[in-house]
Amino acid sequence: MGWLNKSKRTPTSIPPTRQSIIGHRVLGHFELLQLIGEGSNGEVYLARPTEFADQQVVVKRIKPHLVANPRFRQFFDSEVVSMTRFNHPYVVQLFDASLDDPIGPCLVLEYVHGTTLEDLIQQYPRWHPRRIAKLVGQLCHALQAAHDAGIMHRDLKPANIMVTGFNTPNEGVKVMDFGFAGFTERPHIPMSELTDDGTVSALGTPAYVSPEMVRGDSVDHRADLYAVGVMLFEMFTGRLPFDYPTISQIVLAHAQQPPPRFSRLDVRDVSPAVEGVVQCALSKFASERHPTARELARHFGQAVGQEIWHETAPADQSTFCPGQQTLSMTIVDKTMVDIPAPGSLEDQFTFFDKFEAMLSPKLAAMKIKGFVAEVNGTVLDSQPGHVKMHLGLPPDWNGKPTRSGVIGWLTRRTQGVQRGEEPMEVNLQMQNTDANRVAVCVSFHPIKDFMPDDLAVWQERCEDIYNVLRMFLMAV
Numbered sequence: 001m002g003w004l005n006k007s008k009r010t011p012t013s014i015p016p017t018r019q020s021i022i023g024h025r026v027l028g029h030f031e032l033l034q035l036i037g038e039g040s041n042g043e044v045y046l047a048r049p050t051e052f053a054d055q056q057v058v059v060k061r062i063k064p065h066l067v068a069n070p071r072f073r074q075f076f077d078s079e080v081v082s083m084t085r086f087n088h089p090y091v092v093q094l095f096d097a098s099l100d101d102p103i104g105p106c107l108v109l110e111y112v113h114g115t116t117l118e119d120l121i122q123q124y125p126r127w128h129p130r131r132i133a134k135l136v137g138q139l140c141h142a143l144q145a146a147h148d149a150g151i152m153h154r155d156l157k158p159a160n161i162m163v164t165g166f167n168t169p170n171e172g173v174k175v176m177d178f179g180f181a182g183f184t185e186r187p188h189i190p191m192s193e194l195t196d197d198g199t200v201s202a203l204g205t206p207a208y209v210s211p212e213m214v215r216g217d218s219v220d221h222r223a224d225l226y227a228v229g230v231m232l233f234e235m236f237t238g239r240l241p242f243d244y245p246t247i248s249q250i251v252l253a254h255a256q257q258p259p260p261r262f263s264r265l266d267v268r269d270v271s272p273a274v275e276g277v278v279q280c281a282l283s284k285f286a287s288e289r290h291p292t293a294r295e296l297a298r299h300f301g302q303a304v305g306q307e308i309w310h311e312t313a314p315a316d317q318s319t320f321c322p323g324q325q326t327l328s329m330t331i332v333d334k335t336m337v338d339i340p341a342p343g344s345l346e347d348q349f350t351f352f353d354k355f356e357a358m359l360s361p362k363l364a365a366m367k368i369k370g371f372v373a374e375v376n377g378t379v380l381d382s383q384p385g386h387v388k389m390h391l392g393l394p395p396d397w398n399g400k401p402t403r404s405g406v407i408g409w410l411t412r413r414t415q416g417v418q419r420g421e422e423p424m425e426v427n428l429q430m431q432n433t434d435a436n437r438v439a440v441c442v443s444f445h446p447i448k449d450f451m452p453d454d455l456a457v458w459q460e461r462c463e464d465i466y467n468v469l470r471m472f473l474m475a476v
Helices: 072-084 118-125 129-146 211-215 222-237 247-255 270-280 293-304 359-372 405-414 457-472
Strands: 029-038 042-049 055-061 094-098 106-110 161-164 172-175 351-358 377-383 385-392 424-432 437-446
Touching: 042 106, 042 385, 055 293, 072 094, 118 222, 129 172, 129 222, 129 293, 211 222, 211 247, 222 270, 222 293, 247 359, 270 293, 351 457, 359 377, 359 457, 424 457, 437 457
Parallel strands: none
Antiparallel strands: 029 042, 042 055, 055 106, 094 106, 161 172, 351 437, 377 385, 385 424, 424 437
């Protein structure tokens, strides 16, 4: 236990409420006008520069569970600063950012008037190849420029693509949320996703997740190209390639099942050449896909008889390629666990271990939920990088301590707890060490009201549960 950090976390200030910040000037000169949206990472406000009252911008206020990450400031200093220097006509530009504004950490972004591709697909389920060509060309230009700059999107989907000037000669795309899918170094899994109260939205958007993310393999820019393939499949056929009722079925299909041929879906007005582009983008292994977004666009252009890469090239394409900046590996923070007093009975029965798993953080919620069900656990709390649970508690236990000594021992037995099967508290602490690897620190603690009395048996139980956890998190 000596290597655990016993320092307490510094309390964070409570951010102001949504209503109270309307009219506030972010960074001193962006006046907030109204709340226009909300996502998993932040609240989105329409704002205007005070010196240019006829112009508008978007301010995104980052949610507290991301700010609580101790590496958050380092992320801002590297990734966000780089994004402010990346500018492309087909990407929503990040103008400015602040860590210390009174409303909390926030981003100032280009305001784009348009309709998301998600909304358009809902209105128009099937699209003609030539109708899609211009959008594909512009999207691939945006991706190529970002990939050349060392920036991946990681959560590309129709909801993150804004279509401007729809059905006009000036129709175009703006890709949103570039570079922010990796915002959280500590995986944050909301409580609802570890219980039966909600779906596993921490998986990102499972309909567009790449097979390598599901498998936990190394992920590079070609994961974005897979997402393009899913969107093309959807726009040509009017449905997703893997349309199942559960998230587990969807992600497993991405990893193992080939996408259906268009003819099986009674789609016969798309040429084999165009379908070949889509099937190539949906290959299970990145090495079998187009090597770059440029090649995907050229291949699609050949299939429809258009030079879409050249036709959609922006007139002014200024980009910044940041130097390679990597985050040094950090020991998993252990300040969120209550450490028993050295030499106490609880300390003798407290065990810990750690391992690393080739696990996409997007799959962590689903796998931890499976582990909890397997060991008959109950999740008590989930914070960034930390999940706390109890295992084996009797259903009628109310958390109030029973009597001590022999009477207390007899009381707990009457609650349905047998010797050698005492309930325990398990804490999982997780830290992303890179895009695909998660360091996991596991600690096992006795519950004071159900103290075990056989150290060897207790340790064996902890080891068995630890092995079950490893099996779930490391399974392909």
